Amino acid sequence: MSTPSTPSIPSTPVDDDPLARERAHLSSSRGALRAMREDAEALDISDVTANWVNAQILERQIGERIKALADLSDTPLFFGRLDYLHAPGAERAEGAEGEQFYIGRRHVHDGNGDPMVIDWRAPVSQPFYRASKKDPMDVGLRRRFGYTGGDLTAYEDEHLSDPAEAARTSKLLQREIERPRVGPMRDIVATIQPEQDEIVRSGLGGTVCVQGGPGTGKTAVGLHRVAYLLYAHRERLARTGTLVIGPNRSFLHYIEQVLPALGELAVRQGTVDDLVAHVEVRGTDDAAAAVVKGDARMAEVLRRAVYAHVSMPSEPLVVVRGSRRWRLPAYELEEMIRELLDRDIRYGAAREALPQRIAHAILVQMERSGEAPDDRVQDAVARNSAVKAAVKEVWPAVDPAKLVLRLLTDADFLAEHAKGVLSEDEQKTILWALPGSGRRPARSVKAARWSAADAVLIDEATDLVERTHSLGHVVLDEAQDLSPMQYRAVGRRCTTGSATVLGDLAQGTTPWATRSWQEALGHLGKADAVIEELTAGFRVPTDVITYASRLLPHIAPGLTPVASVRENPGFFDLRPVAGTDETVAACVELLRNEGSTGLIAADARIPVLAEALTASGIGHLAPGEETTAETRLTLVPASLAKGLEYDYVVLDEPQAVVDGEPDERTGLRRLYVALTRAVSGLIVTHTAPLPPQLT
Secondary structure, three states: OOOOHHHOOEEEEEEHOHHHHHHHHHHHHHHHHHHHOOOOOOOOOOOOOOHHHHHHHHHHHHHHHHHHHOOOOOOOOOOEEEEEEEOOOOOOOOOOOOOEEEEOOOOOOOOOOOOEEOOOOHHHHHHHHHHOOOOOOEEEEEEEEEEEOOOEEEEEEEEOHHHHHHHOOOOHHHHHHOOOOOOOOOOOOOOOHHHHHHHHHHOOOOOEEEEEEEOOOOOHHHHHHHHHHHHHHHHHHHHHHHHEEOOOOOHHHHHHHHHHOOOOOEEEEEHHHOOOOOOEEEOOHHHHHHHHHOOOHHHHHHHHHHHOOOOOOOOOEEEEEEEEEEOOOOOHHHHHHOOOOHHOOOOHHHHHHHHHHHHHHHHHHHHHHOOOOOOOHHHHHHHHHHHHHHHHOOOOOOHHHHHHHHHHHHHHHHHHOOOOOHHHHHHHHHHHOOOOOOOOOOOOOOOOOOOOOHHHHHHHHHHHHHOOOOOOEEEOOOOOHHHHHHHHHHHHHHOOOEEEEOOOHHHHHOOOOOHHHHHHHHHHOOOOOOOEEEEEEEOOOOHHHHHHHHHHHHOOOOOOOOOEEEOOOEEEEEEEEHHHHHHHHHOOOOOOOOOOEEEEOOOHHHHHHHHHHOOOOOOOEOOOOOOOOOOEEEEEEHHHHOOEEEEEEEOOOOHHHHHHHOHHHHHHHHHHHHOOEEEEEEEEEEEEEEOHHHO
């Protein structure tokens, strides 16, 4: 295969200028991408579709193809080049000619079908991320490109197979890592590190759990793994579906452009609350009730309550057909019921199977008496009013929401099914009707003030009745904050698929936060998952992460601290202040720099700070709102800071962040999150003394 750039490169004077040649290839590649998009837009499907349904499906697929071929002007079409010593896959004979490949976010080919840019996910692109001086992987030269906006402005070469050239840190790679962040999260496809690439390219069949401290790129790794799996297993995942689960809407808005920038438009995004939205959530639980409701033992309570509806018959079943009466003894019906119970199939599936079992037994009697019934007769018997009445009595329908409502409002019903599972105190903690519970008995499902934890219980009960649809792959981010019952809810969405679990045990800020990944993966139904740990920090500056790591012995003993690999130590300052005016002044100071600024504070202090910013004429945004050139300051409640990042951060009153949580450990974990949101600099302002764990 010839070098992709050869047909489109003009002769002199460009040939004498490597940068000009690369710019020419970029221009040609953009033209080729534009032609690919125009070809897709010009497709005529009027003569190739058999019916309206097929036409609609094909039209949608073409529309998605056109969107995927969009050329984002401020996003580099390619970011690297590999010059192989030999053609990949060919025998490495002496004198054999190597090949050259441009590595980018998507595949681009010219009018003859020859590649001009190779997708970063292709096997031939892997050495761009994995090759080194120790293992050059048959790469003679690796070239990285530097961009300003969408303009190619620099390049940097590594001669990996040249023993005379020493290994060195890429300046362009470092610059790209430290580039100011304005707007939503961007992809890291140009900066993926070898240990990250290993996770990204892991197979579809296995579940991977990534423990990563702040700034280690775990979220980006998870998103890029989805993109890679869609590339490697597109047909399978197109059938089964993919889903990214984040902690809240602000976080999902922040990451929503990463996959489209990589050409992937079909991945759903949502929260755990979205998955279990069987009822409207209007109520809240105190911490104690939420912990009990989130405990995995509730699954057993619900299972008992669901199957308690099944009863054994006391009378035989008589089916009348024409002039004949067919009698099914009670003991035979009981045997059918017990067999279905022993098979441990879903409650609803068993209920649907029971009429057919009964009908089959009646048909056996008919055949013994000389009749020759067929399948139509069996279906008719299954629909017989006597059979329906018997099934309704011994295996009645169960409404999951009504069942959960009864458990939470009927003390005797709860005690019956929680005996030996929950203590009496735990039962009282989750009952609505008791004094101090803050919840009144509801007359109906619609009138009930359901909490988020209640919705998860309903989802569990729903799955007991009817199997939840499983997807091909699920990415679960900020997983450390999920309860065991929430893990079960997510696990139901990938029972026949795999998952990528992302989180940091040190950032668990819920009373039920994950204690160990092994335990969490067991609740998820993926106990055999591989656990990987990322400890190299690419986002948080050295001085900042070193200061924040003082909290680790108090919040996650034994966890490996993040080691920043950034050359720029960053800006860090502790400032005692007299009041909010000086905190606002710190924001003004940081806004003089390029990039985004976040003002993070305890939730209770947000109104005070918002008023102070407005009084000073400083515009600000809420988390999830996209920064602009005019408004680059975001006011962030500490409870929403997780997963977000800003070039510069002002952290207001650390002790107030700690005090805003129900217990000290959770508060210190919340503070750890807030301290580690900065990419380039952090100012901590405080009037109250700092938490002793920091001093």
